[in-house]
Amino acid sequence: MEITRSSIETSPGPPEWFTGSVHIDAVAAPSASSRVSATSVHFSPGARTAWHTHPNGQTIYVLEGVGLAQSRGGPVEVIRPGDRVFFEPGEDHWHGATANRFMTHLAMLDVGDDGAPAVWGEHVTDEEYGAAPPA
Numbered sequence: 001m002e003i004t005r006s007s008i009e010t011s012p013g014p015p016e017w018f019t020g021s022v023h024i025d026a027v028a029a030p031s032a033s034s035r036v037s038a039t040s041v042h043f044s045p046g047a048r049t050a051w052h053t054h055p056n057g058q059t060i061y062v063l064e065g066v067g068l069a070q071s072r073g074g075p076v077e078v079i080r081p082g083d084r085v086f087f088e089p090g091e092d093h094w095h096g097a098t099a100n101r102f103m104t105h106l107a108m109l110d111v112g113d114d115g116a117p118a119v120w121g122e123h124v125t126d127e128e129y130g131a132a133p134p135a
Helices: 124-129
Strands: 022-028 034-043 058-065 066-071 075-077 084-087 093-097 103-111
Touching: 058 066, 084 093
Parallel strands: none
Antiparallel strands: 022 034, 034 103, 058 084, 058 103, 066 075, 066 093
């Protein structure tokens, strides 16, 4: 058994990856014996990821608030606490908070062979984000 005491500070989400105010807390980091990465991601109202893919897929589990998720070409879906969303390897997608609610989710994935968790694309436009159904 290995216990890691919390010593990592909350970090702001990089503007290349996110629109709006996003903060990230590391939960599990890849190591020599594991490729698992888990983060608690806190989105302010209106904040969202850019379009992105994951080499080995991603599961997000909504902890609080109300959020949105979309795969490229699909509808924007409302997600709520207790909802679990799986994105297939290579599936282009985004997720974030609704315009009027905070949202926190746990993001879990296995990093790629190169150690990268994601391949980041362009930012979600206001038009794409605005296509969301009412929460």
